[in-house]
Amino acid sequence: MLRDITLGQYFPGNSWIHRLDPRIKIMATLLFIIELFIVDNFIGFLIAAVVLGIIVAVSKVPVSYILRGLKPILLILVFTFALNMFMVKGRILWQWKFLHITAEGLELAVFMAIRLILLLMGSSMLTLCTRPIALTDGIERLLSPFKKIGLPAHDIAMMMTIALRFIPTLLEEADKIMKAQQARGADFETGNLMQRAKSLIPILVPLFVSAFRIAQDLAMAMEARCYRGGENRTRMNEMKFKGRDYAAIVMMLLFAAVIIIESKVL
Amino acid sequence: MDSIIRIENLIFEYQRDETEKPVRALKDINLEIKRGSFTAVLGKNGSGKSTLAKNLNGLLLPTGGTIYVNGYDTKDEEHIWDVRQSAGMVFQNPDNQLVSAIVEDDVAFGPENLGIEPAEIRRRVDKALNDVNMGAFKGKAPHLLSGGQKQRIAIAGVVAMKPSCIIFDEPTAMLDPKGRNEIMKIIQELHAEGITVVLITHFMEEAACADRVIIMHNGEVFLDGTPEEVFSQGEKVRSVNLDVPLAVELAAKLREEGIDIPANIIGTEEMVEYLCQYK
Amino acid sequence: MSIQVKNLKHIYEKGMPTESVAIEGISFEVGDGEFLGIIGHTGSGKSTLLQHLNGLLKPDEGTIVIGGVDITAPGVSMVDIRKRIGLVFQYPEYQLFEETVAKDVAFGPKNLGLGEEETEERVKEAIELVGLDYDDIKDRSPFELSGGQKRRVAIAGVVAMRPEVLILDEPTAGLDPKAHKDVLNMIEEVHRRTGNITVLVSHNMADIAKLSDKVLVIDSGHMVTMGTPKEVFSKREELSRVGLDLPPITNLTEELRQRGMDIEQTILSVDDAARQIAEYLKDKGHNKC
Numbered sequence: 001m002l003r004d005i006t007l008g009q010y011f012p013g014n015s016w017i018h019r020l021d022p023r024i025k026i027m028a029t030l031l032f033i034i035e036l037f038i039v040d041n042f043i044g045f046l047i048a049a050v051v052l053g054i055i056v057a058v059s060k061v062p063v064s065y066i067l068r069g070l071k072p073i074l075l076i077l078v079f080t081f082a083l084n085m086f087m088v089k090g091r092i093l094w095q096w097k098f099l100h101i102t103a104e105g106l107e108l109a110v111f112m113a114i115r116l117i118l119l120l121m122g123s124s125m126l127t128l129c130t131r132p133i134a135l136t137d138g139i140e141r142l143l144s145p146f147k148k149i150g151l152p153a154h155d156i157a158m159m160m161t162i163a164l165r166f167i168p169t170l171l172e173e174a175d176k177i178m179k180a181q182q183a184r185g186a187d188f189e190t191g192n193l194m195q196r197a198k199s200l201i202p203i204l205v206p207l208f209v210s211a212f213r214i215a216q217d218l219a220m221a222m223e224a225r226c227y228r229g230g231e232n233r234t235r236m237n238e239m240k241f242k243g244r245d246y247a248a249i250v251m252m253l254l255f256a257a258v259i260i261i262e263s264k265v266l
Numbered sequence: 267m268d269s270i271i272r273i274e275n276l277i278f279e280y281q282r283d284e285t286e287k288p289v290r291a292l293k294d295i296n297l298e299i300k301r302g303s304f305t306a307v308l309g310k311n312g313s314g315k316s317t318l319a320k321n322l323n324g325l326l327l328p329t330g331g332t333i334y335v336n337g338y339d340t341k342d343e344e345h346i347w348d349v350r351q352s353a354g355m356v357f358q359n360p361d362n363q364l365v366s367a368i369v370e371d372d373v374a375f376g377p378e379n380l381g382i383e384p385a386e387i388r389r390r391v392d393k394a395l396n397d398v399n400m401g402a403f404k405g406k407a408p409h410l411l412s413g414g415q416k417q418r419i420a421i422a423g424v425v426a427m428k429p430s431c432i433i434f435d436e437p438t439a440m441l442d443p444k445g446r447n448e449i450m451k452i453i454q455e456l457h458a459e460g461i462t463v464v465l466i467t468h469f470m471e472e473a474a475c476a477d478r479v480i481i482m483h484n485g486e487v488f489l490d491g492t493p494e495e496v497f498s499q500g501e502k503v504r505s506v507n508l509d510v511p512l513a514v515e516l517a518a519k520l521r522e523e524g525i526d527i528p529a530n531i532i533g534t535e536e537m538v539e540y541l542c543q544y545k
Numbered sequence: 546m547s548i549q550v551k552n553l554k555h556i557y558e559k560g561m562p563t564e565s566v567a568i569e570g571i572s573f574e575v576g577d578g579e580f581l582g583i584i585g586h587t588g589s590g591k592s593t594l595l596q597h598l599n600g601l602l603k604p605d606e607g608t609i610v611i612g613g614v615d616i617t618a619p620g621v622s623m624v625d626i627r628k629r630i631g632l633v634f635q636y637p638e639y640q641l642f643e644e645t646v647a648k649d650v651a652f653g654p655k656n657l658g659l660g661e662e663e664t665e666e667r668v669k670e671a672i673e674l675v676g677l678d679y680d681d682i683k684d685r686s687p688f689e690l691s692g693g694q695k696r697r698v699a700i701a702g703v704v705a706m707r708p709e710v711l712i713l714d715e716p717t718a719g720l721d722p723k724a725h726k727d728v729l730n731m732i733e734e735v736h737r738r739t740g741n742i743t744v745l746v747s748h749n750m751a752d753i754a755k756l757s758d759k760v761l762v763i764d765s766g767h768m769v770t771m772g773t774p775k776e777v778f779s780k781r782e783e784l785s786r787v788g789l790d791l792p793p794i795t796n797l798t799e800e801l802r803q804r805g806m807d808i809e810q811t812i813l814s815v816d817d818a819a820r821q822i823a824e825y826l827k828d829k830g831h832n833k834c
Contacts, residue, residue, distance in 0.1 A: 002699065012406070012407075066723065101455060131371065131476070132367040132371075133366050133367075133368060133371040153423070161366060161367075162365065164367045165364065165365060165366055168407070169361055169409055172409070173639075176634065176639070177639065179596070179601055179634065180634045180639075180640040181640060181652075182601060183599055183631070183632040183703070184627075184640075184653040184654075184656060184702060184703060185627045185653050185656030185706065186652075186656055197587050202640075202652065205642035206639055206640050206641065209549050209641075209642075209688065214362045216356065216361065216721065217359055217362035218362050218365070220320075220325055221355075221357055221362065221363035221365070221420075222375075223325060223350075224323055224350060224354070224355040224357075225350070225354075225365075225375055225379060225424070225427065226350050226379040228347070232381045233378055234378050234379060234381050234382055234384060234387065235374075235378055235384060235387075236370075236371070236374040236377070236378060236387040236388055236391060238384045310721045310722065310724075311692060311693075311724070411681050412588075413587075419560050439719050442586060442587045442719065442788065443586070444586055444746050444788065468722055482579065507721075507723035508722055508723075511723045512793045512794060512797065513797075513817055514814070516794070516815055516818060516819055516822075519815055519816060519818075519819035519820045520819050520822060520823055521824035522621055522819070523820065523822075524827075525822070525827075526773075527607065531781065534793070534796070534797050534800075536696060538797060538800045538801060541801060541806065542801065542804045542805075542806065544826055544829060
């Protein structure tokens, strides 16, 4: 179950998208998210979906893999959908006791659901097609102008690198601990909310202990490998804009222009 | 022959908390590790062997005495990075020492910290991965690899820093027999290439591969010599709760049965050879 | 009390493109009070098999009957299964979570719904069974113990549930030689005193040879062979084909036999080996060589 989470995971590959400069990809993702909030009609979403579709096709990441990443947020999706569907006032389509579905509500629910799905798929494309290290390097470089106002750009990037590295390890650990406690008769599935919350203690305590142990070991291993912060550090993969990166910038801007014009016109 | 590590009157103490009296983990240790040698350090848990290892590359600093690594005093802050670059370290838990979610980026981590040119890092990473037979895995995520493979990545990460000496702190303790064999093979290959090896372990067969065995007990050097010299003193080795290699155990039992076996036989193959002369 | 496993099959991620058969066609029996050793290298399906025996995983095919109850049948209560079958995972000390040793060991018995008195009695019994001093250790924090002690406390947590079947997955992994020996003796002692069925998974062939009544060999999800240690370890080629070694002493004596020394086949202990070699050499007139 826990292993199904693909959110934030990297999908190894060598596609055009994979090889783009991480800074471009980060900016493109941010732009994509902003555009999703500018869009106010279904045709706009259709354009965004087509663009995303092309990106997915070029990246060669299996669609099923991306969809699997949506599973954990399915609950949120259903919840917001229901909230929108039932709460919005307007022309009533269907009614049962105090519950009623309005045409406006249904439209808004579908609208928001599409936005959320596109948002998640779009941002997961960033992590799926960018090596974690390149991603954090990109963030570090993008944030470096803010170093002057005291923003620890390198440390933020390093923290993200480590988080990405240890998410699968900690999930595995949680899985193991859960099974071990189940073998000792722990029950996570029945009881009221309080009882269930309490039944998490036998998982959370060992998990925290493990996390601290990992942190301690890792800190020592990093020091042993001469880590001393961002000063004087070099990179194996230097970041230089290449032809494809400029091409990507042009396409990005074109897409942004289309979206803005489209939402103004319609 | 010159020494890569020189330990003079090393004392190490630590405090569990402020109110407690400090515990003396290492008591007046004097050792020299020769360049290009292969030293195994044995001892049960709490004997001070891991503390010693962490002192050898400045992760811990001596309470008393001095350690020189490649001529640098580990207490000299100006040269601490030279010390750590000279004496690389591989730890016990293969999961907890890999920094990056991509194999080759992890191997690059050390050289990057040293501020080496990107093209040179690339060369070193490729070579180090080939050295540990993991070249085909350079784009993989570490959490999908076996324990032995992860440990090989950790070794590559150290090799890429071009150390003169590598300290292995129980590198096989968490591995299965297959992973253990892989790691021992690589350690022997690195030694053959001229890297000084210090191997902390509690597997006797691994120690028998070394050209020098040091047994630690209660923070002191208890025995120090060639594997033959150390393991031929079976009783002494057992007295500090360690095992002896199989051949030594068998020799002791054969002597009880009235068969005389020379003390210098410590390996299984030598034992077979020796017994077969009399068939 | 006995275990009958019939034609067990388990598929991971069924229906997904990544679907893989973890175990298939596993059938074996363990009799009352027997000690079963399981060997096979990492990824052979050992852990999957163990988790079935404890009801943590359900098979896609096949049955597991323990003490006359089919634990794979729908509607079997998990509490009942866990009352009878205790499973100690690898590195079990990583599951300790309570403030005191006694409270941690009591976690299992409490989950079985036992009362205060009964729980305390079992906790005391279990802590002593694993070779620790109850009064000395009960109020200490499990996190400040030594590695070997933590391991014992964790095992006590399962022993306190008084399982009729005790399964241990690599209980000595990562321990130093002394702690390794202690934990192994402790397992033997628990087995002897409770008369339970014990299932031990280990990479250490010498330990398996020493303790097991029967040995089960699995490789890539399939049964390779099963029999007494003597039978199993006499199949040197078969084992080496699936990447498994003989116990080191057996390896040594087989080498001697191949070189022409006339001693018994498949010697499993150093004592036996010494006796046989000495006898042979004396026969040859090499009293003092």
